[in-house]
Amino acid sequence: MAQHLSRRGFLGIAGAGVASAALAGCGFAPPSNSGTGAGNNALTFRWWGGNARNDAYQKAVKIFTDKTGIAVTTQYSGYDGYFDKLNTEFAGGNPPDIFQMDTALISTYAGRNVLTDLGTYIPGTIGLDTLYAPLRTAGAVKGKTYGVPSGSGNAPVLYDKTVFDQLKITPPTNDWTWEDFGTIAGEVSKAWGPNKYGALDASKDDSGALQPWLRQRGKDLYTADQTLGFGPEDLTEWFTFWDGLRKSGAICPPTLLSNTDSATGTHPFITGQIAMTTGWGLAQMQPLTQHELKLVVVPRANGKTGQALSGGVLLCIPVKSKNPEGAAKLINFFLNDDDAIKTMKLQRGLPPSDKAKNLLAPTATAPEKADMDFGEYVAAEVAKDGLPTAPTAPPGYGDVKTALDSAAKQIAFGKMSIAAGVTQFFSDAKNALANAK
Numbered sequence: 001m002a003q004h005l006s007r008r009g010f011l012g013i014a015g016a017g018v019a020s021a022a023l024a025g026c027g028f029a030p031p032s033n034s035g036t037g038a039g040n041n042a043l044t045f046r047w048w049g050g051n052a053r054n055d056a057y058q059k060a061v062k063i064f065t066d067k068t069g070i071a072v073t074t075q076y077s078g079y080d081g082y083f084d085k086l087n088t089e090f091a092g093g094n095p096p097d098i099f100q101m102d103t104a105l106i107s108t109y110a111g112r113n114v115l116t117d118l119g120t121y122i123p124g125t126i127g128l129d130t131l132y133a134p135l136r137t138a139g140a141v142k143g144k145t146y147g148v149p150s151g152s153g154n155a156p157v158l159y160d161k162t163v164f165d166q167l168k169i170t171p172p173t174n175d176w177t178w179e180d181f182g183t184i185a186g187e188v189s190k191a192w193g194p195n196k197y198g199a200l201d202a203s204k205d206d207s208g209a210l211q212p213w214l215r216q217r218g219k220d221l222y223t224a225d226q227t228l229g230f231g232p233e234d235l236t237e238w239f240t241f242w243d244g245l246r247k248s249g250a251i252c253p254p255t256l257l258s259n260t261d262s263a264t265g266t267h268p269f270i271t272g273q274i275a276m277t278t279g280w281g282l283a284q285m286q287p288l289t290q291h292e293l294k295l296v297v298v299p300r301a302n303g304k305t306g307q308a309l310s311g312g313v314l315l316c317i318p319v320k321s322k323n324p325e326g327a328a329k330l331i332n333f334f335l336n337d338d339d340a341i342k343t344m345k346l347q348r349g350l351p352p353s354d355k356a357k358n359l360l361a362p363t364a365t366a367p368e369k370a371d372m373d374f375g376e377y378v379a380a381e382v383a384k385d386g387l388p389t390a391p392t393a394p395p396g397y398g399d400v401k402t403a404l405d406s407a408a409k410q411i412a413f414g415k416m417s418i419a420a421g422v423t424q425f426f427s428d429a430k431n432a433l434a435n436a437k
Contacts, residue, residue: 045327046074048082049078056345059343060339070330102314103314108393108398117146118317119144121324121331126148127335150313151346156297158293160293174381186249188275200260201246210404213238226392236418236422257412263280265288269285281374394436396434404429
């Protein structure tokens with residue numbers, strides 16, 4: 001819950017694909033207004049997500065329309081191709097009126113001058129005062145607010161307790177290390193049988209795995225001056241770690257990575273091919289399986305979690321939105337409306353405010369309560385870590401993410417040596433950051 005909460009979530013944030021995914025859409029309009037699209041006081045709203053998030057958004061948007069009379073045409077897809085499609089529309093001058101934004105990409109799009117400075121609508125239309133103080137600037141770039149956070153996130157490891165119980169293997173605990181991770185993944189693979197693997201290959205997962213690994217070692221993905229915060233020796237060690245696990249059979253082969261960027265029934269964690277995964281929380285994955293799932297922090301090093309708390313996904317308004325006032329109302333609705341909060345639950349991250357937490361706690365399912373309890377535990381561990389706040393990802397981040405994804409996969413498929421992959425990554429990443437300035 002890049003979650004990420006990213007990413008991927010959120011809860012883990014996945015890399016953008018090269019090809020655009022098809023967008024399925026359906027709209028809601030009040031009886032008094034038969035128009036759809038961006039005209040007639042209507043909105044076009046786009047997001048990425050799995051089935052559970054899509055269903056929650058659709059229900060919440062219907063409530064918004066019933067309360068405000070503003071019709072909303074919805075468009076949604078998986079993460080792969082999402083920003084390719086968006087970029088094409090920005091270039092053509094016809095983006096959606098409001099869209100879901102990857103927190104790590106906010107500075108990239110703000111730097112392109114395509115996002116509305118939401119200061120115009122704060123606090124009149126959008127009230128940020130209910131948010132936890134550290135999250136109020138999650139969508140800010142150089143002092144201006146370009147996105148509003150929907151939740152808070154961390155980088156967990158989700159494991160299938162049912163599988164661990166069946167195999168009679170002791171599951172991971174919150175004090176485990178990277179060495180423990182390799183040992184446990186190997187034990188699961190060996191006991192589980194052919195074409196079953198202990199864990200996801202997370203060598204391409206920047207915010208859900210690499211970032212905490214770096215922060216545990218006193219580094220980070222980026223520096224405050226928006227350059228890379230690690231060097232070739234760090235990435236070589238990282239890729240070497242995963243290469244060893246891959247060759248031993250402890251983690252999945254690269255052929256299983258194509259369905260790991262969305263929380264859907266095709267994710268190898270849900271299809272029963274891997275027993276541990278980064279990138280997702282219980283609220284996204286538990287509804288997809290009858291197995292009992294559990295959370296632990298990413299493995300520790302030097303006694304630290306290395307966690308970097310995020311603002312979940314953001315909601316942004318393009319400069320060329322045809323109804324920015326209506327879009328601002330929709331952002332505030334998701335942030336502050338009781339019915340919206342109850343409908344969205346944890347689909348975009350952990351509760352970003354006491355108001356949201358208090359509204360959700362009485363009716364939270366066991367997985368949702370576990371997610372919230374885990375979030376509080378991680379926040380306390382972050383305070384113990386005493387590490388600096390993670391710098392905002394710079395413009396060009398998306399291309400850097402793609403460069404990591406490409407290098408990791410080429411190494412995994414045996415098409416490139418670790419040394420060549422590291423060299424290729426730093427060449428591509430540095431060019432991406434330089435070109436984005």
